[in-house]
Amino acid sequence: MEAKDAEGPAPDAGSRGGAGTAGTGGARPHTGRRRNEAARQAVLDAALRLLVESKGAPITVEAVARAAGVGKQTLYRWWPSKGAVLLDALTDRAGQDVPPPDTGSLREDLRTVVAATFAAAQRAPWAPALRTLVREAATDPHLAELLRAYTGTRRALLREVLDRGRARGELPADRDLDLLVDQVYGLFWYRFLLGHAPLDAAAAERLTDSLLGPAAP
Amino acid sequence: MEAKDAEGPAPDAGSRGGAGTAGTGGARPHTGRRRNEAARQAVLDAALRLLVESKGAPITVEAVARAAGVGKQTLYRWWPSKGAVLLDALTDRAGQDVPPPDTGSLREDLRTVVAATFAAAQRAPWAPALRTLVREAATDPHLAELLRAYTGTRRALLREVLDRGRARGELPADRDLDLLVDQVYGLFWYRFLLGHAPLDAAAAERLTDSLLGPAAP
DNA sequence: ACTTGACGAGACTGTCGGTCTCGTTAAAGT
DNA sequence: ACTTTAACGAGACCGACAGTCTCGTCAAGT
Known part of the structure; x- marks a missing residue:
């Protein structure tokens, strides 16, 4: 491999400006070879490809490293665990959060958000990848935590929509909004992981009606 | 599955008792030493104990065998995989299916079923055991299948309640009952596995109201 | 007595996540 | 140019674990 280094944006680590040579503590200027950005990209590409191709089968670290043409140590130098690599690969490329409508x-906002969530997860290459990721999360506490944080932002988005609706009086003031959020994502994950029933636009429509009551004319 | 034995011993029944063996017996004559029922009980006891004690931590086959004072081979002679042992341990003792009310x-039937489901899963020793089981199922296809079958019967029970309600006219004829079932169990598993929100009687009450609409006076 | 097969014990195999080592190579300072 | 530093690819290595195989023993039936 060893591409001629794209010298991409420096990861983060040491600020090179620190002239002080500060021996005591904290930031030390960085000498020596820098991180190979091409390797990082190769790892994420390989991980995403394997994630997509493996229909539910687990992904091994060795497979990722081999497919990326990278040593395992390089991988562990920049990611704390296998799960972190996989999640990074998925979120790095995942369609980014559209602001909620x-x-x-x-009713319309909710249907839109729900339908978009359903559709995104079903869209071509993502479903097996996400399923694999959740599987891995079951035995990888690190990944589980990352995944929880990620889904937390999704939950917050939905919650906003509901809050606005309640402020508009479209929902009784005493309605349990956390329950509503959990009903949406509970159903979503349940059907997504079990795969026994569809997650299509019609399902989104029916779920919306079930949550808000039949549409008023 | 299963090594040798043309007999295909079901891991359930098993005629206890000593010589003579009051005759329910298999049609096929059996020579050689018989299955040690005490060993089976010891395995299930040990598995359940470990399942309960391990708060989410994975259970190893060796730990079960050791705790039961049993060789690993004995374990694999009667169960096809680790997951089968764990599920057997849990369902063997689990509160058995009460017929649905x-x-x-x-409204009353639904609330009762939902509340019972919530309560059963939260009841003292079961929650960590069930959580561990589901975790293992994520990487054990065999266990996943068994678990799917088990939960399928629960789903059918709830479905009966809904069918009766619809027959009575308490639900519109075009209401999607599969969606309702999935809404209940989706929320249940979602909250059960994530543990971010309660699964108590109040939640059951609110969920029921959410599904059927606010109670009519 | 003799056959059969389950038993406890534990060695063994294969897989995998993660670490360690090694020789190499790129970036920086001098 | 020379030296220092750290990232690099490769792969040996470790520990944990599911599942298999073997062995000597022991109980149930013939």
Whole structure:
């Protein structure tokens, strides 16, 4: 491998400006060879490819390193665990969070968000990757934590939509919004992981109606 | 599955008792030493104990065998995989399926079933055991299948309640009952596995209201 | 007595996550 | 140019674990 180094944006680590040679503590200027950005990209590419190709089968670290043409140690130098690599690969490329819709109609906003969530997870290459990731998370506490953080932001987005709807009076003031959020994502993950029932636009429509009551004319 | 034995001993029944063996017996004559029922019990006891004690930590086959005072081979002679042992241990002792209530009121039946489900999973020793089991199922296809079958019967029970309610006219004829079932169990598993929100009687009450609409006076 | 097969014990195999070592190579300072 | 430093690819190595195989023993039936 050893591509001619793209010298991409430095990861983060040491700020090179520190002229002080500060011996005592903290930031020390960085000498020596720098991180190979091409290797990072190769790892993420390989991980994502394997994640997509493996239909539910587990991914091994060796497979990722081999497919990326990279030593295992390089991998562990920059990611704390296998799970971190996989999640990074998935989120790095994942369609990024669109701001939730705000049409003025709770029913419409909710249906849109739910349908978008369903569709995104079903979209071509992502489903097996996400399923594999969740599987790995079951035995990798590190990954589980990362995944929890990631889904937390999704939950917050949905919660915003509901809050706006309630502020507009489209929902009783005493309605349990956390329950509503959990009903949406509970159903989503349940069907996504078990795969026994569809997660399509029709399901999103019916779920919305079930949560808000039948549409008023 | 299963090594030799043309007999295909089901891991359940097993005629206890000593010589003579009151005759329910298999049609096929059996020579040689018989299965040690005490060993089977010891395995299930040990597995359940470890399952309960391990708060989410994985259970090893060796630990089960050692705790039961049993050789590993004995274990694999009667169960096809580690997961099968764990599930057997849990279901063997788990509160058995009560027939679903039939009070004539869908709302009441539904609330009862949901509350019972929530309560059963939260009851003292079961929660960590069940969580561990589901974790293992993520990497054990065999166990995943067994678990799917087990939960399938639970789903069917709930479905009966809903069918009766719809037959009584308490639900619109075009209501999607599979969606309702998935909403219940989706929320249940979601909260059970993540543990971020309670699964108590109040939650059951609110979920029921959410599914059926606010209670009519 | 003799056959059969389950038993406890534990050695063994294969897989995998993660670490360690080694010789090499790129970046920086001098 | 020379030296120092650290990242690099390769792969040996470790520890944990599921599952298999072997062995000597022991109980149930013939």
